[in-house]
Amino acid sequence: MATIKDVAQRAQVSTASVSRVLSGDARTSAEMRERVLTAARELRFRPNAVARSLRSTGTRTIGLVVSDLLNPFFTELTRAVEDAARAAGYAVIVGNADESPEQQDHYVRILLGRQVDGLIVVPTVETSPLLHEAAASDHNIVLVDRRAVGVDAPIALADGATAIDELVDHLVATGRRRPAILAGPDLAGSSRERLAAFRAAVARCGLDLPESRVIHGDFRAGSGHDALAALLTGDDAPDAVFVANGPMALGALQHLAEAGGRAPRVPEDLALAVFDDMPWFSLLRPTLTAIQQPTAALGERALSMLLARIRGEDVPDERLECRLVLRESTEPRSAR
Structure with missing residues (x-):
């Protein structure tokens, strides 16, 4: 039997995008819905109703992708995000991009595939096609420290x-x-x-x-x-x-x-x-x-912004003074 990953590969989208389309999420674009539904028909995909129901409640996990964990700034930022997330009842999965755009996109792809409820990302470079696609597909994303051109997501920066x-x-x-x-x-x-x-x-x-x-x-x-x-x-x-x-x-x-x-x-x-x-x-x-x-405050604010996005709220950019x-x-x- 075809899996949701097979449909995602055929439609050239993330598994999270397939899940959104099949669950009837109105925030998905018409073009994406057509690609996913066509791929599902071609593969004779039958969604697992029980698994879909479990996913609809959320996973209570968020993804955090930082550009270099050896940099003490990002180590402190990660700690602040984890502490704030734990207090809010969420777990954090961390990916270290090591200042590599390819490694950054590798972690973003994995985290979206694991159905995290949202992503906090410190971009390695200003432009990332995968981040652009994820934001355009209405995934919950907050940027920290660095902007990413073409990515429609709020940012917390110093x-x-x-x-x-x-x-x-x-x-x-x-x-x-x-x-x-x-x-x-x-x-x-x-x-x-x-x-x-x-x-x-x-x-x-x-x-x-x-x-x-x-x-x-x-x-x-x-x-x-x-x-x-x-x-x-x-x-x-x-x-x-x-x-x-x-x-x-x-x-x-x-x-x-x-x-x-x-x-x-x-x-x-x-x-x-x-x-x-x-x-x-x-x-x-x-x-x-x-x-x-204000590193710790940046991490705490980024997590707060992401939780607001998960709740469906509009979130403005945040600038904290150095x-x-x-x-x-x-x-x-x-x-x-």
């Missing part, structure tokens, strides 16, 4: 524009005139927003930010190491560097440690700041200035 403004004002006040940025991948929405905010703040202060002082990494430590090395060996060496996330900042610090006496001194020669605080940044010497994200934490790495030279 707004760092004000904190970045405050950071640049501080750098200028402490005498820095040649700022640089180790940005994240150009396809990641959060990276583009941070770079745009930094450019705007630098321009507002009347300073230049030439392309020679903008280097893109991949949000991982190795790229932060190599990017800072490239910046410091160029003809236009900076006197202040803003790093777009925590793991890249660790890589940048590793480069400074390896260079030893050949490296610029922080903060006497080079001010260093990072977007996204980590617990051990306050233990370093010098301590590291950071923009602190906070600048000034430490020794951006102190004025005279202060040390």
